[in-house]
Amino acid sequence: MRRPRGVLSVRCMETVIETHALTKKFGERVAVNGVDLTVAAGVAFGFLGPNGAGKTTMIRTLLGLTQPTSGDVALLGLPQPAKRAEALARVGAIVEEPKFHPHLTGRENLKIVAAARDRAAEGRIADSLERVGLAHRADDRVKTYSLGMRQRLGIARCLLADPALLILDEPMNGLDPAGILDMRRLIRSFVDEGRTVFLSSHLLDEVEKTCDQVAIVDQGVVIVQGAVGEIAAQGEPTLLIEIDDAATARKVLGGESRVTHVEDEGASSLRLTLGDGLVPAEINRALVNAGVAVSRLEPARATLEETFLSITSRLGANE
């Protein structure tokens, strides 16, 4: 598919999504709570949170599918809802599970949506189907498609807009491992073309593998946002040690207040969480001095998952 002029122009734009104090309430329940979100152009941005965190409501509010209770939204630098049509003409979105008219074929379903877009959209149908690998099934009725095929058809529908911004709600849902890999490649290829992909997910591993930037959301609040690596690094460092005497090692480590957590990893292995500037060499020295033989000492980088769990558990503990 040719790179559109629109995508290039958005590359010059600093942010494609910007919200200020965005709030959505359903009665007394606050689904989105004063969210300030900034998504830079040309990245894959993960909107990460557990089920019920408010991810889909946030997406629906961004797209104008439901009206915010308060706050401001700008898409592609255009204020919403004032410039809604102008912005959405360059946005492709899948909200929740992709839905289609089941009695129509994949191609016909794309025709329906292309008719609602500009005239060029119809000319993109064949390319879009080809791009997601559905050209061979394009003339079959959608009711015969698997969930994975419907996810891909949903992506093809997004591409009709030749979008500068794709908003994908849980795009990996229902996909088998091969499908997840394909989807990840597809998303990265969009980013390589200069498009921005905003995807929501509760699959931390997928966000870590697919996205450049991430915002962690829980209970309608964005807790932290930034580069995936930076956020993962916010977690406390861990150290995996292999020793000959786990009981003595535990006793030694128990006397070191900067070891915040000790966890068994097997008969002769322990995983330590280090706090307050404690370095592995100090652990090694303390164990050797106590007569414990150390056969392995492996610092581990915190994964996004560990950081996420650490952040959300802290949040839960503070309540």
Next chain:
Amino acid sequence: MRLIGAEVLKLVRRRGLMAWSLLLTVGTVLIAEIVLVVLHAVNPSHHGPAGGATNLEHYVFLASGLGNVAAILIGATAGTQDASNGVFRDLVVTGRKRSALFNVRVPGALAVFLPILALGLGLAIAGSFVLAGGLPNASGATIAKYVEYAVAITTINIIIAVGLAAFASSRVVVGVLIAWNAIVSQLLMQISSLGSVRKGIDVAAAEHFMPLTSNGGGARIAMSAVTALLVLVGWALVFTRAGRWWTVRRDA
């Protein structure tokens, strides 16, 4: 026009809907003609020819009466299918105005139904001439009146069905509208104490366009053509506005 074309595509690809619409609007006329031809052939002294002006009236009654059911089915489907299939939100996120998405539903439904009605009426009119035998044929003016009536009653029901189904977000309106047309409105029109209030009934207004015949003229509520037209437009406006209002307002 492209959006109307999309509406037509969504409707005509529904095989069941199309089959029922053809059966109700065209098939019943064809069956009636075949039955009358067979009866005439078997016992010509007791059963007259299958054509002529009187039989045309029966055929038109079938095509418009049962065609009305098809019109309601098509209208209700057009009014709800985007939302019921979960596709409405995907159309909304194209940036198209919701009112524009609603506004194409009636033209789309009419573009699907009116050719079917034309086929049913064409078959009725052709049959009345071809099978007339020695019976008198309907005049051009009478035929025009029949067509006016059939188009008026079915069009108003399509518009009401689209609007009401979009407003209620449910195809239950099919049953409600069939009951209204077949039972409730007919009962109300029989209550003479309601007086001129009965002129406000859409069915009464549509019947104004039906030619006075041996069967159809007696129960008619007297009103001018302008009043009948205004009543039909009023009904169309009320239900269209209700459907558009909810389509614009609802969460997608």
